[in-house]
Amino acid sequence: MKMGTALLYDDEMTRYKLLWTDPVCKIEVPERLTVSHEALVKAGLAERCVSVPVREATDADILLVHSEEYLEAVKKTPYMTLEDLMEFTLQYGDVYFHPNIYHCAKLAAGAALQLVDSVMTGRVRNGMALVRPPGHHSMRGAASGFCVFNNVAIAARYAKQKYGVERVLIVDWDVHHGQGVQYCFEDDPSVLYFSWHRYEHQKFWPNLPDSDYDCVGKEKGAGFNVNVPWNKVGMKNSDYLSVFCHVLLPIAYEFSPDLVLVCAGFDSAIGDPEGEMCATPDVFAHLTHLLMNLAGGKLCAVLEGGYNLTSLHQSVCQTVQTLLGDPPPQPANLDGPCVSALESLHCVRSAHREYWSCLKHEADPPTSDVSTKAIELAAEGKEKQKKAEEESGAEVAAWLEPLKRTAPPVRSALVLPDGVACPEGCARFSASADPAIVHKLRETFLKDSDDSDALTALSSLTALVQKMEQNEICNGLALVRDVSMATMCVVQHAEAAHLDRVFIVCVGDAVVPSQCRRDDGTTLLVQFSSEESEEQQHRFYIPLCLKKGCSDVSGFTQAALGLVLPLGYEYDPSLVLLVRSAGSGLCDGAWQQLTGLLQGLAQGHTLVLMEEGEEACVGPTASSLLGVAAASLGSLRAPLQDDVKALEGLRRRLQADWKLLQTTAAPEPGRKTEADPARFLIKK
Ligand code: FKS
Numbered sequence: 001m002k003m004g005t006a007l008l009y010d011d012e013m014t015r016y017k018l019l020w021t022d023p024v025c026k027i028e029v030p031e032r033l034t035v036s037h038e039a040l041v042k043a044g045l046a047e048r049c050v051s052v053p054v055r056e057a058t059d060a061d062i063l064l065v066h067s068e069e070y071l072e073a074v075k076k077t078p079y080m081t082l083e084d085l086m087e088f089t090l091q092y093g094d095v096y097f098h099p100n101i102y103h104c105a106k107l108a109a110g111a112a113l114q115l116v117d118s119v120m121t122g123r124v125r126n127g128m129a130l131v132r133p134p135g136h137h138s139m140r141g142a143a144s145g146f147c148v149f150n151n152v153a154i155a156a157r158y159a160k161q162k163y164g165v166e167r168v169l170i171v172d173w174d175v176h177h178g179q180g181v182q183y184c185f186e187d188d189p190s191v192l193y194f195s196w197h198r199y200e201h202q203k204f205w206p207n208l209p210d211s212d213y214d215c216v217g218k219e220k221g222a223g224f225n226v227n228v229p230w231n232k233v234g235m236k237n238s239d240y241l242s243v244f245c246h247v248l249l250p251i252a253y254e255f256s257p258d259l260v261l262v263c264a265g266f267d268s269a270i271g272d273p274e275g276e277m278c279a280t281p282d283v284f285a286h287l288t289h290l291l292m293n294l295a296g297g298k299l300c301a302v303l304e305g306g307y308n309l310t311s312l313h314q315s316v317c318q319t320v321q322t323l324l325g326d327p328p329p330q331p332a333n334l335d336g337p338c339v340s341a342l343e344s345l346h347c348v349r350s351a352h353r354e355y356w357s358c359l360k361h362e363a364d365p366p367t368s369d370v371s372t373k374a375i376e377l378a379a380e381g382k383e384k385q386k387k388a389e390e391e392s393g394a395e396v397a398a399w400l401e402p403l404k405r406t407a408p409p410v411r412s413a414l415v416l417p418d419g420v421a422c423p424e425g426c427a428r429f430s431a432s433a434d435p436a437i438v439h440k441l442r443e444t445f446l447k448d449s450d451d452s453d454a455l456t457a458l459s460s461l462t463a464l465v466q467k468m469e470q471n472e473i474c475n476g477l478a479l480v481r482d483v484s485m486a487t488m489c490v491v492q493h494a495e496a497a498h499l500d501r502v503f504i505v506c507v508g509d510a511v512v513p514s515q516c517r518r519d520d521g522t523t524l525l526v527q528f529s530s531e532e533s534e535e536q537q538h539r540f541y542i543p544l545c546l547k548k549g550c551s552d553v554s555g556f557t558q559a560a561l562g563l564v565l566p567l568g569y570e571y572d573p574s575l576v577l578l579v580r581s582a583g584s585g586l587c588d589g590a591w592q593q594l595t596g597l598l599q600g601l602a603q604g605h606t607l608v609l610m611e612e613g614e615e616a617c618v619g620p621t622a623s624s625l626l627g628v629a630a631a632s633l634g635s636l637r638a639p640l641q642d643d644v645k646a647l648e649g650l651r652r653r654l655q656a657d658w659k660l661l662q663t664t665a666a667p668e669p670g671r672k673t674e675a676d677p678a679r680f681l682i683k684k
């Protein structure tokens, strides 16, 4: 299994620029690339990547997406005078040409193809291409929005043709709608295109009705185009993560891509003059991480936009460092999605409910007065206010530079009984126990029994927790006789080690001792089981009963993505404790997915406790802890009706306490709603 990350960059792509005055195009500067690359070098990330040379895309490559007429026209631009170039440019919107842009556009598309080759041949696991010009707006016969050739669309067609890839997922997290990509694949069910974008009820460029949530694709491709319009600026980390948990990931897992391509634009980050959003650069570590267990980890990120040079380079670094396998940073300020984001979320989920079984039971679309089709009455006044703010420079986005992410020297440490082999790449961990601790452990857990094996395991476990807190070890696994006892032991020692919030995810029917179900918020327990719990729903103890336990992969995945993940993000633990009892019925693939996803929390501090008897699962678990992508689960079937209903009910009930579980803006009992003056006028 290859683990490397490819980096593609060629400074030739900095050798074109705007040659005349154009306020719209002046932000697209060569420094975007140099600054991003230099930041990767400075942070020591470039040298950790496999440097792959860039090549020019051939005519045949370009013709996978573009028309011959268009290609021939662009081919002439290197020979044009300045005047000709200006005139040529005028046929298109928001783009400029330069004598060297054709060359760069061939390199940009070629870089994306080299990246696909590197990933598909297994030379590397994933990678990023830093390119100019960007691609996602360009269409079959037209340049648009700084884009000449559609780098990612070409890469998708190329991967299908050359490697027989059956399903490609394109995630476009740039703040603009990649209408070029949408048009290219709108009737194609083999390419799933997801885009979120600043829309403001069509007031934002490219001002297309085609960018709205109800454009779901055409004919056979219906359902394979997912648009999330942002109708307000200022979207934050919570808004982005909500959309991932409740729209993109459930659909993506059901789709089960063989390859993931990212239109990686960073104008969706804070400080960007185009996007005007407020998501911080570290959110891209999470977005990247959340995609890294799809398609067996085959992920190719290709740069699109990003115009604030500071947030651009910080975001690029977050993305690449995550591709390299370093645990994501603690996510900042997850205070729940805003009302406008919830409206969009609700609209998208209901527009897609007929196509995706994970959304089948979604509520009806919102009534027209909250619909994103509505137009703001107060828009004019707001425009004025915004102008005034801009002129006075009143609001300047400010954010802290992301902290340096340092991966602990040891990635995974295993506490295993003698006789159980330690998988390759992991360290067997045993601690020379401090007599005082041993004494206390014996007193607390073993009473008068004299089980020296159990004592050794428990003392190693406590030492392991400590090393994780000190950031000497990233994550760990222990195979123990009694998972309940071990869980209690870890929870107690986490507290002593100043790990003040422990997120316990328990798979199977193990009894979690009541001492671990605290209502002071020091633990949050989610338990998957096959038996209905009598206990009432409780803020920090969430029993989750699936009809067939964990043996239905679809139901399990839906719960993991739509419930466990958002809960984990909002809880923001300092340690994730993943407990697996014997006979849970969960297949290795789904278990690896859960293990992989949870490593995005608590800076990767995941401790897995498995019950003896689960030896066969040690290898797959260890490999996931080492950062190997989980095997794909295959296209998911519809989850069991009862499970979906139970999950929805649970989610709805918990929404008052956990805002990241919300998927609609409609008032729920017990939920505080923002004041809702009559600020919408319905469009006829
Ligand atoms: C409204 C004018 C918008 C054009 C914006 C182009 C954005 C390009 C991009 C790409 F990724 F392609 F580079 N003008 N203020 O960021 O989407």
Ligand code: ZN
Pocket (backbone or CB within 6 Å): 174, 175, 176, 265, 267, 304, 305, 306
């Ligand atoms: Zn953009």
